[in-house]
Each structure stands twice: as C-alpha cells, then as structure tokens.
C-alpha cells in the first residue's frame with residue numbers, strides 16, 4: 131500500500147468583507163520572519179486558493195502585519211510571499227484596469243495603477259528580495275499593498291458607486307444570515 135499523505139491541509143482563515151471597519155486598519159511591520167509567520171503564510175495561501183483569488187493581504191484575514199501572498203499563475207503554483215514590502219519605484223505611466231477583491235465579492239471596477247513597479251520585500255525565509263513586476267502582477271502587488279495601508283480598491287471609485295457597493299454587500303450579508 132502506498133504511504134498515506136501525512137500533510138494536513140492548513141486551516142482556512144475567515145476573510146473580512148467590505149465594509150468591515152477592520153479592513154481600514156494600518157498594518158505593522160513583521161518583527162521576525164519565524165515559524166508563526168510561516169504558518170500564517172501557509173494558511174493564507176490555503177485560504178486564497180480556496181477562494182480562487184490571486185492575492186491576499188494579512189489585513190483581509192484580520193492580522194494587521196505587513197504580509198502578502200500572491201499567485202497570479204494559471205497553474206496556481208507560483209507562490210510569491212511579500213513581507214514588509216516597500217515600493218522602490220513605480221512607473222509614472224499608469225493604466226486603468228478592472229479589479230476585484232476577495233473582501234468585495236462579486237464587484238469589479240476600473241482602477242488606475244502604475245504599469246510597472248519595483249518592490250523590496252522579505253521572503254518567507256527572511257531574505258531581502260527585489261521584485262520587478264509589470265502586467266497583472268504589478269497591479270496585484272499595488273492592490274495588496276493598499277490593503278496593508280487600510281485601503282480597499284472601492285475607495286478609488288466615486289462616492290456614488292462606493293455607496294451602492296456598500297449597500298449591496300450589507301444586504302447580501304443580511305440575506306446570507308437569514
């Protein structure tokens with residue numbers, strides 16, 4: 131008999147939903163990249179993959195530390211971990227593209243972002259890395275870094291759109307609880 135897989139799937143985390151006020155918390159730097167952080171990274175990836183997302187910031191799972199997980203690949207096996215990320219450079223050239231968010235389910239709208247960025251961050255071993263990104267990855271990193279500053283993409287939309295989204299999600303939440 132082949133050996134049973136002994137790797138237990140990490141427990142999923144609950145994703146906060148807009149307009150939960152905790153999404154506006156500003157995250158603190160990760161003090162040490164240790165086993166606690168690595169365990170959190172595993173749970174965040176499991177949560178993100180389970181929800182079919184391409185990016186998840188710790189803020190969205192109510193952990194207010196500067197940690198992001200991303201996988202923009204089709205095959206869902208190109209993990210990127212950004213700890214204490216800082217933007218070193220952002221292209222002055224911008225482009226408007228539709229975004230969504232696991233904390234704002236079912237809503238997609240256009241946001242203007244730099245087309246390319248260079249970010250410095252620690253990986254899950256605590257090593258400093260420089261990531262140069264364009265395309266979807268560049269957009270995703272900017273979107274997730276906003277979360278760490280307490281910013282949700284709908285805040286770039288007009289107050290009218292934002293209020294409609296808020297009402298829709300509050301109602302959906304209410305209906306889901308009945």
Ligand code: QAP
Pocket residue numbers: 181182183184185186228229230231232234235236237266269270271273274
């Ligand atoms: C951020 O977003 C992002 O509404 C990551 O029903 C989005 O993973 C960066 C998702 C677009 C760049 C471009 C949203 C899944 C996932 C939903 C996500 C939904 C199911 C969003």
Ligand code: CO
Pocket residue numbers: 230231232233273274277
């Ligand atoms: Co998001």
